[in-house]
Amino acid sequence: MIDPLLIEEQIGQILREDIGFGDLTSTIMIDEDTTGVFDVNAREDIVVAGMAVAAAIFKRCEPGCTFEPKVNDGDHITDGTTMARVSGKARGLLTAERSALNMLQHLSGIATLTSKYVKEIEGTGATLIDTRKTTPGLRALEKHAVTCGGGRNHRLALDGGVLVKDNHIAVCGGLTAAIQRAKSQVPTMTKVQVECDNLDQVKEAVEAGADSLLLDNMSPNTMREAAKIVDGRITLEASGGITLETVRAKAESGVDLISTGKITQSAPSVDIGLDDVET
Numbered sequence: 001m002i003d004p005l006l007i008e009e010q011i012g013q014i015l016r017e018d019i020g021f022g023d024l025t026s027t028i029m030i031d032e033d034t035t036g037v038f039d040v041n042a043r044e045d046i047v048v049a050g051m052a053v054a055a056a057i058f059k060r061c062e063p064g065c066t067f068e069p070k071v072n073d074g075d076h077i078t079d080g081t082t083m084a085r086v087s088g089k090a091r092g093l094l095t096a097e098r099s100a101l102n103m104l105q106h107l108s109g110i111a112t113l114t115s116k117y118v119k120e121i122e123g124t125g126a127t128l129i130d131t132r133k134t135t136p137g138l139r140a141l142e143k144h145a146v147t148c149g150g151g152r153n154h155r156l157a158l159d160g161g162v163l164v165k166d167n168h169i170a171v172c173g174g175l176t177a178a179i180q181r182a183k184s185q186v187p188t189m190t191k192v193q194v195e196c197d198n199l200d201q202v203k204e205a206v207e208a209g210a211d212s213l214l215l216d217n218m219s220p221n222t223m224r225e226a227a228k229i230v231d232g233r234i235t236l237e238a239s240g241g242i243t244l245e246t247v248r249a250k251a252e253s254g255v256d257l258i259s260t261g262k263i264t265q266s267a268p269s270v271d272i273g274l275d276d277v278e279t
Contacts, residue, residue, distance in 0.1 A: 001052075002052055002053070002140070002141065002144050003140075004052075004056075006140055006141075007052060007053055007056045008056065010053070010137075010138070010141065011053065011056050011057050011060055011099070012060075013137065014057065014099050014102075014103070015057065015060060015061070015096075015099055018098060018099045019095060023091070023094070023095040026090075026091045026092075026094045026095050027091065030090050030091040030094065031091075032089070032091060033089070034089065034090045034091065035087070035088060035089055035090055036087065036088070036089075036090035036093055036094075036276065037085065037086075037087040037276070037277040038085070038086050038087070038093060038097075038274050038275060038276055038277060039082045039083075039084070039085050039086075039274070039275050039277055040054070040082070040083040040084040040085075040086065040100075040101075040104070040272060040273075040274055041080065041081070041082055041083065041272065041273050041274075041275055042077050042078070042079060042080065042081045042082075042083055042270075042271075042272055043079060043080075043271035043272060043273055044079050044270055044271045045076075045077070045078050045079055046076075046077060046108045046109075046111075046112045046270045046272075047074065047075070047076050047077075047108060047111040047112045047114070047115045047148060047149050048071050048072065048073050048074065048075045048076075048077060048083065048108055048111065048148065049073050049074070049104075049107035049108045049110065049111035049144065049145035049148035049149070050073070050103050050104045050106070050107030050108060050141070050145065051069050051071070051072065051073055051083070051084065051104070052073070053100075053103045053104070053107065053141065054067075054084070054100040054101075054103060054104045055067040055069065055084070057096045057099050057100040057103065058086050058088075058092075058093060058096045058100055060096070061092040061093070061095045061096035062088045062089050062091075062092025062093050062095075062096065063092075064088050064089065065086055065087060065088030065089070065092065065093060066085075066086065066087050066088060067084060067085075067086045068084060068085045068086070069083070069084045070082050070083055070084055070085070071083050071084075073111075073144075073148045074111070074147075074148040074149075076115070083104075083272070085277070086274075097274050100274075101272055101273070101274060102269075103141070104272050105269035105270050105271070105272050106138075106267075106269050107141060107142065107144070107145040107148075108145070108269075108270045108272065109267045109268050109269040109270045110142055110145035110146060110149065110263060110264055110267040111145045111146070111148040111149035112149065112267070112270055113149070113262070113263050113266075113267040113268070114128065114130075114145070114146050114148075114149025114150060114151045114263045114267075115149040115150050116244060117149075117151070117244060117247055117258075117260065117263060118149065118150035118151060120244060120247050120248050120251075121247055121248060121251040121258060124248070124251035124252050125251075125256075126238075126250075126251035126255055126256060126257065126258050127151075127152055127256065127257050127258070128150070128151040128152070128247075128257075128258050128259075128260070128263075129151060129152050129153065129154045129237070129257050129258065129259045130142075130143055130146045130151060130152075130153055130154055130259065130260075130261075130263060130264055131154055131239075131259050131260065131261040131264070132154070132155070132157075132158075132261075133261030133264055133265040134264045134265070135264070139156070139157075140156070142264045143156060143264075145264075146263060146264065149263070151263065154259055161190055161191060161193065162182050162186050162190060162191070162192045162193065163193045163194075163195065163214065164178050164179065164182055164192065164193065164194045164195065164210075165195045166195060166197070166216075169195075175194070175201055175204050175205060175208065176204060176207075176208040178194075179192060179194060179205060179208040179209060179210055180208060180209075183209055191211035191212055192209075192210055192211050192212070193210065193211065193212040193213065193214055193235075193237070194210040194212070194213055194214065195213075195214045195216050196213050196214065196215055196216065196226070197216050197217070197218075198218075198222075199222065199225055199226060199229065202215075202226045202229050202230070203229055206229065206230060206233065206234065210234065211234055211235070212234055212235040212236075212237065213226070213230065213234060213235070213236050213237065214237045214239050214259075215236060215237065215238050215239065215255065216239055216240045217239075217240035217241050218238070218240075220249045220250050220252065220253040221253075223236070223238055223250065223253035223254065223255055224253045224254055227253060227254030227255065228254075235256045235257065236254070236255040236256050236257070237255060237256065237257040237258070237259055238250045238251070238253065238255040238257070238258050238259070239258075239259045239260070242258060242259070242260035242262065243260075243262065247260070
């Protein structure tokens with residue numbers, strides 16, 4: 001579920017951007033009391049995400065409308081499936097159309113691509129997770145879409161955990177020094193994850209007390225060696241160079257997690273339309 005307060009905050013920004021001072025076309029072309037009934041239809045096979053956002057957008061523009069969902073977030077649906085029926089004053093509904101469809105198309109696109117990655121690694125024991133490579137302002141919604149596609153979330157923001165990366169290590173004067181500094185100050189319930197580029201760093205990070213390792217741009221063979229070094233003592237995450245073509249081999253290397261920004265940063269929007277229902 002997405003926090004309703006977050007949705008309300010988000011759609012205010014979305015509609016301000018799209019409407020400006022008013023929907024000039026709908027105001028001119030449609031009488032205030034004219035009503036309409038429209039179906040939201042999938043025009044390809046997709047995984048659904050963003051139904052609550054779409055409903056809120058329609059209701060913001062036409063408070064008296066009825067939004068009847070026919071599917072739920074996380075559902076796998078086929079081309080031609082009716083996702084929802086919305087009815088009410090036509091002027092407000094058509095004002096909302098583009099913004100509502102934009103969000104449904106974008107979020108369902110993320111869920112659909114995520115599901116493809118999840119399917120690729122079935123049976124390996126690895127879990128697909130997302131990253132902070134999200135659209136500015138839409139992170140919470142996009143991370144929700146990842147879960148609809150069967151993935152899981154990494155930290156939601158920088159306050160959600162400690163991830164010591166190469167630049168932190170350089171500034172702190174070395175990997176062990178960076179880990180020791182983090183471990184001495186981090187809240188007791190928070191893990192310290194460390195990015196490693198090679199096996200020497202893997203060994204050093206484990207000895208220094210890291211709670212989790214991010215194996216950055218390593219080959220599957222190198223990750224297998226890293227898994228032998230760690231021997232199940234801490235969590236291993238594979239990141240970098242993850243595509244639909246490479247994800248299976250990396251998942252089979254013995255890592256626990258596979259993270260990729262492509263599911264949020266590069267997911268294409270899916271095709272969803274709003275069609276008038278003849279009455």
